[in-house]
Each structure stands twice: as C-alpha cells, then as structure tokens.
Amino acid sequence: MQRFEILDKDAMGRICRIETPHGRIETPTILPVINPNIPFIRAEEMKKFGAQAVITNSYIIYRSMREEALEKGVHGILETDMPVMTDSGSYQLMVYGDVEIKNSEIVEFQRHIGSDIIVPLDIPTPPDADYATAESDLRITLEREREAKELLKGAENLLAVPVQGSTHPDLRRFAAGEARKIGGDIYPIGAVVPLMDAYRFRDLARVILEVRSALPVEPIHLFGCGHPMLFAMAVALGCDLFDSAAYALYAKDDRYLTVYGTKKLSELNYFPCKCPVCSNHDPEELRRMEKNERERLIAEHNLYVSFQEIETIKQAIKENSLFELVEKRVRAHPNMLAGWRQVKHYWELLEKADPKMKRKFLYTGIDSLYRPAVRRHVKAIKNVELPEEVLVSTDFGIYANIYLRPVFGPVPAEMLETYPAGHAEIPEEDVVEEEALKAASEALMELMNSHPEKRFKVYVSKVWMKHLQNLPPNGELNVLS
Ligand SMILES: [Zn+2]
Structure with a gap:
C-alpha cells in the first residue's frame, strides 16, 4: 500500500494524502491534542471543526489506565474511529526531566493499544543547548528510533521519527538525514515550542528549512504548533502536519486566536469571525458567562479559526497563490517577517519545490x-x-x-x-x-x-x-x- 502521496504543490507547501490503519489523512492538517483523562472536547466532536485525526499521550495512558487501554485500545479509550497518533512521553521528559519507562516499553505499548502513528521516546533538547549536549542527546534519540523501527518490523502502524538537534542548524540537518536513513512514515520536528512561545520565528524557520533540506519530499510534522497565525508560513516552508493543545490552553486564559495574532477577550468589542460561536455571541456575553462555559466556547472558536485557516491554505495551494497568502500573513508580526525572509538563504530548495x-x-x-x-x-x-x-x-x-x-x-x-x-x-x-x-x-x-x-x-x-x-x-x- 502506498502510504504517502503528494496531490498538489505550491512554494514548499503541498496537499498530501497519508494512509493510516484507521483511514486517510489529507494534509496540511492539525491533530488536536486530546487529554485521555479529562477530554475537554471529545475526539468525535473534533470532526465538526474539521479534524481528520487526533493526537494523545500514550505515556499518560500507560500511567493512569494501562489495563483498560490494553483491553479497549486507544480508539476505545478516546471513543473514536479517527486515526490516532500517540506521543511517547517526550514532552514529560522535557518538562520533568525524567520518565519512568524505557523506549522499547512505550513503543510496544503504543503498538498494543493500536496507535496509528507511533512516536519513540526521543529526547527533546531545548533551544540554545550547548553543542555537546545537543549532540549526545541526539545520539540517544537516533538509537531509540532505530530500536523502534526494529520493534515495528511488519507492523501496520506508522512510525514517526522525530528530528532533534536544538537550535544548531547543522545538527538538525544531520538528524533529518539520519532519520531518513532509519525510514519513518512521518518526520516530526521536535522541541520547537519554546521558539514559538518566544516569537523566535527566525530560528524556527531556520530549523524547518534545515530539516527540509535533508528531507525534501517526506511528510513533516511541526510538533506543538497550534497557532493559526503560523500555519501558512509553516506550510510554505514545507510542514504538513501540526498538533496542538493551543485551542484549549489559550481558552483557559480567555485568549482568542486569530490569523493575525492572539486577542484577550477583555480587549474585544467585536468578534472578527463568523464561526458558530462568534455568530451567536458577542464578547460582552462571553465575559459575563461562567468560566467553564466561556472556556469551552473560546476553545471552539479557536478550533474553528484554526481549521478555517487550513482550508484557506489548501485553496491557496490549489490556485498557486500560497506566496501571496504567506506574504500577507507574515505581516502579523515583525518576527514572522524575519522568519519568512530566511527563505532567501535556501533558494535552491525553494526553486526545486515551487511549480x-x-x-x-x-x-x-x-x-x-x-x-x-x-x-x-x-x-x-x-x-x-x-x-x-x-x-x-x-x-x-x-x-x-x-x-x-x-x-x-x-x-x-x-x-x-x-x-x-x-x-x-x-x-x-x-x-x-x-x-x-x-x-x-x-x-x-x-x-x-x-x-x-x-x-x-x-x-x-x-x-x-x-x-x-x-x-x-x-x-x-x-x-x-
Ligand atoms: Zn469565531
């Protein structure tokens, strides 16, 4: 079975098809993060916003409902028939510095619970790590990825092979080349959330472009990218998949996402959106609501606006106007402009990809x-x-x-x-x-x-x-x- 097919191209962006055991995903798309313990918005409900697949954390499942998951599978736990990607606990590794599980255990566990896309326990080296640390972390990551590839021989699950290397361009490119040799189905770019949180889009673009240089065709996933402001630029730089809890995290703080940036609900007099939430409410109504109800509605808006932007991007790829769209979007913030202008240094890569x-x-x-x-x-x-x-x-x-x-x-x-x-x-x-x-x-x-x-x-x-x-x-x- 051909698992990956490119349907359309523009700039370095593409519309692709990825086949998983639970059906097809058409990229670019976002995999909303579902917390298996307290699903804020259930996986099945995500379809209404436009989700074709979701992502959840296999380490949390392993820790809190292992037996149930082995019996029901991850699709049973999340009550969905959509493709489910599972993360491995790398995020917990980054936040807490340690996890109580071995790579082989978490990979086998993901396979047993029927994850469609399995992620090994890679080491997310944060931005600005010194070279020696980034290099030695990477060595361990690559070993674990090779082990995962070996463990999944003959399995129908897809394997994601994350690319690390901190903010060292040569290490990122090397990691991407090694990942390609291992042979994954999807290549996530890891440990970039701190760059996005700090608006370091120049470094972010550089990392993406280095990875793309060594993986010119393969599907690339930008781990933790969930702000609609960034999607058009990231797609034009060559990213196909996004995942994020941003819709929920921002809603918790009364923050409303737009393609031009984040707005605080307290600052809004009007909603610049016509999604079902914004059509039926005004900002003042939302402010007067109970916290739970308000949080839920802002999260819904955040999802609508995110998936709407994905559709806008896909249409732009279809009509070959992605450059026009990105050049408008990057004007949302000077740092985005600086990020996009990194393409000047990757002329050959862009030239090869663009129709x-x-x-x-x-x-x-x-x-x-x-x-x-x-x-x-x-x-x-x-x-x-x-x-x-x-x-x-x-x-x-x-x-x-x-x-x-x-x-x-x-x-x-x-x-x-x-x-x-x-x-x-x-x-x-x-x-x-x-x-x-x-x-x-x-x-x-x-x-x-x-x-x-x-x-x-x-x-x-x-x-x-x-x-x-x-x-x-x-x-x-x-x-x-
Ligand atoms: Zn809205």
Whole structure:
C-alpha cells in the first residue's frame, strides 16, 4: 500500500494524502491534542471543526489506565474511529526531566493499544543547548528510533521519527538525514515550542528549512504548533502536519486566536469571525458567562479559526497563490517577517519545490522579490536572442525589443503576454517600492553584461535614473520626458 502521496504543490507547501490503519489523512492538517483523562472536547466532536485525526499521550495512558487501554485500545479509550497518533512521553521528559519507562516499553505499548502513528521516546533538547549536549542527546534519540523501527518490523502502524538537534542548524540537518536513513512514515520536528512561545520565528524557520533540506519530499510534522497565525508560513516552508493543545490552553486564559495574532477577550468589542460561536455571541456575553462555559466556547472558536485557516491554505495551494497568502500573513508580526525572509538563504530548495507554471503573479510587497518566478525569469531571458542594437524602454507605448518592468527587469516583447512577467500585477513604477526598481535595474545590467557584443539603447522614465547610473559600457541611457 502506498502510504504517502503528494496531490498538489505550491512554494514548499503541498496537499498530501497519508494512509493510516484507521483511514486517510489529507494534509496540511492539525491533530488536536486530546487529554485521555479529562477530554475537554471529545475526539468525535473534533470532526465538526474539521479534524481528520487526533493526537494523545500514550505515556499518560500507560500511567493512569494501562489495563483498560490494553483491553479497549486507544480508539476505545478516546471513543473514536479517527486515526490516532500517540506521543511517547517526550514532552514529560522535557518538562520533568525524567520518565519512568524505557523506549522499547512505550513503543510496544503504543503498538498494543493500536496507535496509528507511533512516536519513540526521543529526547527533546531545548533551544540554545550547548553543542555537546545537543549532540549526545541526539545520539540517544537516533538509537531509540532505530530500536523502534526494529520493534515495528511488519507492523501496520506508522512510525514517526522525530528530528532533534536544538537550535544548531547543522545538527538538525544531520538528524533529518539520519532519520531518513532509519525510514519513518512521518518526520516530526521536535522541541520547537519554546521558539514559538518566544516569537523566535527566525530560528524556527531556520530549523524547518534545515530539516527540509535533508528531507525534501517526506511528510513533516511541526510538533506543538497550534497557532493559526503560523500555519501558512509553516506550510510554505514545507510542514504538513501540526498538533496542538493551543485551542484549549489559550481558552483557559480567555485568549482568542486569530490569523493575525492572539486577542484577550477583555480587549474585544467585536468578534472578527463568523464561526458558530462568534455568530451567536458577542464578547460582552462571553465575559459575563461562567468560566467553564466561556472556556469551552473560546476553545471552539479557536478550533474553528484554526481549521478555517487550513482550508484557506489548501485553496491557496490549489490556485498557486500560497506566496501571496504567506506574504500577507507574515505581516502579523515583525518576527514572522524575519522568519519568512530566511527563505532567501535556501533558494535552491525553494526553486526545486515551487511549480514553474502558475496563472498569475500578484505583487504584495518587497517579499515578492524572493519568489522563484522572479529568479527564473532573470535566468531565462539571458537565452533570448537579441538584435545587434537592443532598444530598451519603460514606456509600453513605444516600440522596443525589451521593456523594463519593476521586479522582473527586462521583459522581451515576445514575453509580454506570458507568465510570470506578462501575468504580473505590480504597482506603477512611481509608487512601487524602490527595491523593486533596484532589482529590475540589476537584472537589466546583468543581461547587458552577458551580451557585451550588443549595444543597448535604454529609454527610461525619471524614477529609474538613480538605479541605472552605473550602466555597463555597451549601454546608452536616455530619459523619457
Ligand atoms: Zn469565531
């Protein structure tokens, strides 16, 4: 049985299908965390928000209801027929520093209770750990993962092989490469919650991109990511699965999730949402409610808004507008902008993943300059045949061989109707950001330098002048009045 299939792609994001013993999961998606002892919202109810699978903690089950679980299975305990992923107690290891169970025991236990996706007892090395610690933790993690792979030989359960390595980029990449050799069905990126809690999205993006570099195709799970603000960026960086208790944890503190960030209920006069909770209540009503009732309703909103964002992202992947969506979403916080801009350093990875043909290119700001479509265009035009004397103009009304456009730079006349440059919506040259003119001017000068034998007569409007002062010797600059 083929367990994993990619259906659609955009940027580094994908829509994929993962087959589990309890059915299919279509990614990207979120696995809501269910506490087996005190289910705040029951697993079956999660379907109404859009959940296709849930995650629970096998260590808690092992400690508090072992016999019952061995008899009923984890699906019986949670009373659901959905795929269930089980964590191993690594989280408890991170919080309490110790757990009273061996890796082999917890892996076998997860298998016996019929978990669809089993996680070995990996060591979650926190961010900023010193190199030696991160390395020795990783060695133990990899040993345990190899042991789990061995124990699950012939089993139908899926195996998650977590990737650790703290905030050391080379260790993360190494861990991902080793995980790939072990051969999992899903690769979770572990111990990143402290980065998300501290808004260290630059470090987070770096970790994801390093892991993606060594696992370019495989399904990646971002452990503990549950804020809808982050989903679009994380998907575009290559993450497929999320899990989180955020919906409940935030609700407990009267915090209301939106795709632009977190709001305190006490600050809200209006609900910027039309989910069933927000349609039927206003913030003041919620504030006057009993704590339990209020917590439950905020948690429901948090789940609705999270799954709604997942649908928005999937639609964006379908219509190849994920870059446009992410460039808008990352403006929710400067640190997200800094996170997303890490893609500049992973150009080849992005180039390989991103589809070459799309319907249109919508400029949203200077981050649009980093899209592969722009770089591909600049590369492609170097192979276009040119006459001895090349006429370049920024005025589309006059005859020219090449037209100069913000962002893309030189656009040969015959490419004016084709994707990307011909299908691009960009603000006019007198209002667009200077960076868009600068990038375009540099692309033109690059083209001129690659054809030193040709002469370029360049006619530009005034706004371009300062960017074209250092035209190569085979060019002549004229200002259009
Ligand atoms: Zn709502």
